Amino acid sequence: MNQIQTMRVFVCVAEQQSFRRAAHHLGVSNALVTRSIAMLESHLNTRLIHRTTRNLSLTEAGLRYLDGCRALLEEFDHLEASVTHAVREPAGTLRVVASGLLSPLALTPLVNSFRHRYPELRVQLTVAEGPLDVLDSGYDVGIATGDRLDGNPTLIGHALAPNPFVACAAPAYLERRGEPRAPEDLPGHDWVTLAPHQHAPTWRLVGHDGATHSITVRPTCTVNQLALVQAAAVAGSGIAVLPEPSIADALATGALVRLLPTFRIDDPDAQLSVVYPNRQYVPARTRSFVEHVLEHFGAQTARERAGYGFLRTPDRADIVTGRQTGLQ
Incomplete structure (x- = not known):
């Protein structure tokens, strides 16, 4: 039994959630895939996959084995390339996960420009x-908001440009309820927010003089997607706090009105970072994407300084969780 090849078959079955799709993806027969998994389970003397006529799922042992196989195969591929001095281009499938608090206006051009640079690389964005x-979910790289990942030694992170939030409402709502003139006016208004487990309904507003106001609101409508928050705000359901890049068009057309423009919202979720697993051998596809992200957001901040107003300049250096470093 070719242990490495059998591991590749197992990983593909787990990712494709199907023996048939795994066989098609690998360019082999269904029988070979079935035989490889059977040999692997026999060799390990344990069941890795629960199979029914309709679907399959990994056992607890299968989940542990999947994590180990992914790490081992990545290091094996990197070792072979380094020994033979091969020049490896990014290949395979890049699995990216991004925070729902990140504007689609930032995600779409980022992924498109990366695909144009590496057309042979497949990208799965969640x-x-x-x-x-x-x-735990097997992603290669993540684009995170906030500082929740600081102090996690299993992840490497690089800070990107902030994703500033602003309070806004539709003209129809303001005509009906009046426009708040001070932070203290905000709790008395109708609010559309994310669910509390996604973002606490407390906002910290900072004035030009440095004075801070901590405001807690009682939402009249909660949803689980940022796009729905924006849609409800445009429909006049209430005040919302949204990423400035995602509502730039709505502000420009007058569909939404920015509130309390002399105050900024100090929210840790405004800070963006690109993060990836802290491993000795980082896959070429991950390294290439992280480098592309840093270049992309660097170009965005340059345009902002020139007056485009998309994303602001980062307020802190690139970080590796718990220590300063360059890209590994």
Whole structure:
């Protein structure tokens, strides 16, 4: 039994969630895939996959084995390339997870420009409405908001440009309820927010003089997607706090009105970072994407300084969780 090749078959079956799709993806017969998994389970003397006529799922042992196989295969591929001095281009499938608090206006051009640079590389992008789970879910890289990942030694992170939030509402709502003139006016208004487990309904506003106001609101409508928050705000359901890049067009056309423009919202979720597993051998596809992300957001901040107003200049250096470093 070729242990390495059998591991590749197992990983492909787990990712494709199907023996037939795995066989098609690998360019082999269904029988070979079935035989490889059977030999692997016999060799390990344990069941790795629960199979029914309709679907399959990994056993607890299968989940542990999948994590180990992925790490081993990545290091094996990197070792072979380094020994033979091969020049490896990014290949395979890049699995990216991004925070749901990140504007689609930032994600779409980022992924498109990366695909144009590496057309042979496949990209799977997942938008997570809750905390990012880069490691346990098998992602290669994540684009995270906030500082929740600081102090995690299993992840490497590089800070990107902030993703500033602003309070806004539709003209129809303001005509009906009046426009708040001070932070203290905000709790008395109708609010559309994410669910509390996604973002606490407390906002910290900072004035030009440095004075801070901590405001807690009682939402009249909660949803689980940022796009729905924006849609409800445009429809006049209430005040919302949204990433400035995602509502730039709505502000420009007057569909939404920015509120309390002399105050900025100090929110840790405004800070963006690109994160990836802290491993000795980082796959070429991951390294290439991280480098592309840093270049992309560097170009965005340059345009902002020139007056385009998309994303602001980072307020801190690139970080590796718990220590300063360059890209590994």
